[in-house]
Amino acid sequence: MRRMSPAPVSDTWLVIPLFNEATVVADVIAEARETFPHIVCVDDASTDDSGAVARAAGAVVVTHPFNLGQGAALQTGVDYALTATDAAYIVTFDADGQHRVVDAEAMVERAREEDLAIVFGSRFLDGRTKPGWLRRIILKGAVWITNQQTGLRLSDAHNGLRVIRRDAAGALHLEQNRMAHATEIVLQLSRTKLPWAEHPVHIVYTDYSRAKGQSLMNSVNILIDTILK
Template identity: 50%
Template structure:
């Protein structure tokens, strides 16, 4: 199966330790990747370039939401781009899940597919307990997520078609962009579905983003996004 019409969008902030391997692995299946170096203080830009991905630089750190918007704008302008995937830089996301999600976009009446760690028959034990409690609390606090039937609104693995990419306009620069995207799904009547995915929690990824403080920030951003809707 060929994926010349698919673009992976990878936000990157200080991921020089792993980003080259993550991108090189993904490019074996998905040749078109744009990585947005979000003002990193390390060698992330050089590692992205070495991996053969398209590189877009933010001169200063703007946040993951801003990086995703920059990457989507770059990807949707490329000739032949039809499908788009937001993909984390730290090695948590699995290429096999992306393949399944893009295949569903090709064959099913759906505009956007959101990964879930809590779907039917999904083993919840893969998620650290603090993260699990926070993420499920965010969903409970979000009437929109419940209305759309989403169980894991803060999963960074999402696949969507050109219609969604063209209408994507993320304004929340921080982690609250995830709640904003959920609201946009409802506001724009994008046809949405979930895909059970496997998240690889390594010692590295745990140190980068699974702390209690990060969980509290996700929860707080979700509440803010709800109030700003």
């Protein structure tokens, strides 16, 4: 896919939570590093060799000794970017190939051009993403609950592709380790009162993710965890 710009985005770090994605993560990292040379993967106690594969592909790898959940992995990655680097922006990005690098790049550029502290990716702002009717209903239900809890009006509150400027990232102190962390991120970022926007992105439901059964089950888990939060 054609890059938006020829130069690497050197002031941005990708934070990638990582759990048992050894078969795909090397390709995800290789593609992302063409645009974003700085990537930290947080290996959340994978039982395969995900961490070693990610490190060999060029990412910095931080390892949890025990499985703590995606929320904890994101917090570890954000903490690393804030304390060990001079990143101006942090991008949260999935390890399974469902997020597109070109969307992440466009979101960083928009944050820069419009002086935005947060850019939330949304699969529901255009018609490119085809989540299926059941997944759409579940995700829309979770969005409604999240909007009631946070006071924001998002169309896709549980999209893992986000751009967070350094000052906003400093406000994140995630305690919800399961899927409810997505609502917690929105809530904590909303409290900063910093400027934000949504940006249309294309979520690619791959054969790999469908084979793992994670897309629909994640949607169900999002709804359950959001209700129980």
